[in-house]
Amino acid sequence: MTAVFYIAGAVALISTLLVITRRNTIHALLLLVISLLAVAVVFYSLGAPFVAALEVIVYAGAIIVLFLFTVMLLNVGRQAEGDEPGRLRAAHWLAPGLLAGVLLALLAIAIASGPSAQVGARAVGPAEVGAALYGPYAIGVELASTLLLAALIGARHLGQRQREADLGTVTAAATTPAPAGPAGEPPAELVTAGAPASAAGDDPSVTGSPGDDEPAPAGRPVRFWRKDDV
């Protein structure tokens, strides 16, 4: 098991270095999965099988999949590779790499100057972790659940604002009566009816105002889904 620690640690370090140097987002995320799996093996070799399983399930299974879904949603294949022109040249890596190297050296000295000890002498199984989690750390579990609820509501709110902004621009066209005017040129009153909705949807300062979630004022067109949204 001692060799397992060193091999998995080396794999984690190398794959993490590869993650931050890739151009392609999907490649980087798949390398990040390898890095997280290697860290899970390190956990297992240190006698922590419960967090090793959690690392695989939550990090590699949920978080990275969320990343991949977002990348697919953003549809940033070729364009993102062009987003960083020349950013991957050596000159850009020199200063941060040098400073990080100095910090790593300082940390290594600080770690080495402490008292030495062996690690992983005793395995700590899920039963002990669960007893601690629901014993002295019960308040932390409650706080973590509150944090997750807040993140859920926050993510939903951010996504909802984007959707409303989409709908605001659609309502002008959607409320146009078909026989009202000549084709290709909407009547004047519909343009004025749709303009405030689209302006309110595009301007973040307006959408962030407290009145955003209130019911639409009279005269504002009724919102409904665009066909290709569903």
Next chain:
Amino acid sequence: MAHVPFEYGLFLAAALFLVGLVGVLVRRNLIFVLASIEIMLNAAGLAFVVAGSRWGHADGQVMFIFVLSMAAAEVAVGLALALLFRRAFGSLDVDAASRMRG
């Protein structure tokens, strides 16, 4: 179980954390910045687990679970913000948002 010195585990955590730090400093793609933050949080969790394993207590693993839930909350909000960022600026380059409005 592995019998490795305590220092090596902490050194691995420090190295992973600094790789994530360099990623945050160098990369300009928002997805890479968020992934680098994940690397740094994971390294902090690794340090907790190593320290808990050194004393043979469960507390390090409990702290790792808290770090894990915090990372999950952070990435959910961060990726929602990335979607908004892409919509507002048309790209994922964080330099596009280097100026304030007004």
